[in-house]
Amino acid sequence: MALTRAQIKLLQSLKQKKYRQRYNKFGVEGEKIALELLTASPRKVELAIALPAWAEENRKLLESSGVPLETVSGETLEKISSFQTPNKVYLLVSTAPASPELQTVNTGLSLYLDGIQDPGNLGTILRIADWFGLSAVFCAPHSVEWANPKAIQASMGSFFRTPVEYLSLAALRERHPALPVYAASMDGESVYSASVPAAAILVIGSESHGISAETAQQVNAWLGIPSYGEGKTESLNAAVATGILCAVIRGKESIPG
């Protein structure tokens, strides 16, 4: 059985955000992520599409996963892939409702991304959140979509372990009124000396516009990363700054004093 022309058309349409949102499906490409998702996935894998050689190599895993398989030519895989160099396998995955586990948000550190635009940065930040065991990643509604193929690729599989939700910071605060809100800023108190409780929300601004005025109104305290250069570097990459803030905050928790 081969993919029908209609199926190929649907898969191609999923390169665009509006169709991913219309059908509540997205594509995941790459051998490593595919093996992980076929072994255990919190989101439903609806269809595996692979080159015949890859399907043969991974026949046992595919069978035990119960995921239907379609083998295709390299040419067809190229048509549905979002990348210039397509992988050997493509999984069609259902967008599960990404509702964060609220119970852990009240006791742990969460991120609020205030309009991150670069999908690579969002994926890298999901990987950081996963590494440091954060409770959830919240995004301002105008942030880049987490199911964007480049975000999925940069997250290296973290996209299905870290809950992501899109809402305003005001709405998030209504839901968790007790949580203090910290935000990254050039002029903030040094993160090395600041005292950040275990349960908190950390706001990261967008790459080009920083933190919006609307979001800033909801911030309780500002955290900065001291610069040791000659003061000419204006900022760090948003994902790098997120990683540093999470590492320093988590590091202080683990080494009291």
Place this chain on the structure above:
Amino acid sequence: MALTRAQIKLLQSLKQKKYRQRYNKFGVEGEKIALELLTASPRKVELAIALPAWAEENRKLLESSGVPLETVSGETLEKISSFQTPNKVYLLVSTAPASPELQTVNTGLSLYLDGIQDPGNLGTILRIADWFGLSAVFCAPHSVEWANPKAIQASMGSFFRTPVEYLSLAALRERHPALPVYAASMDGESVYSASVPAAAILVIGSESHGISAETAQQVNAWLGIPSYGEGKTESLNAAVATGILCAVIRGKESIPG
């Protein structure tokens, strides 16, 4: 006076590494970096190529910089640009010999990138090095070229403040035999508790292959970033890990105890 066909051909050739290396020239695109380089540049800017409106807006700066100007159409700028959405200005810059200031390498923290392949990661790491005032960034010979247009863009201007040099770690150690060599590793001692002297070399592995066997032989001690997740994340992005290690090492220097 307009750009000649031969000039356009030369500028187009600079999209490729071999021609950048043959002519010892590279292109820098973007208004922000251009303004910075025209104000003060440690590398010789040989020619500014801009849309007429941009040239008019920045006439005074262009005149005081003494850099020759050619105004071009959007169509011509598109031809020479390495990006799908070209900027309003392109500077032709000479590749100065990128010899690190050896005197500071002996007293400060330097990076050794063991085969970084992604130009965005290299640029982001140069930005980190600049932020934390590192002495130099050394790269294994097979690492991506610093004058790659994507590296230049990601570095946000840091490429001309941070000395970069390509050589083997063995050659670097011969030059600075007293410096201890630390390397990032999953299994290393926690960077939070490790004691790293102010003068040291920190080795970062490549995105897909980590640290080579040849480089590993030169390493004195291994540093890790503890994970707080459920242990399923395999690693952090190379630039994020670099940022975290630099931030924690620098932070301990600034807050003794």
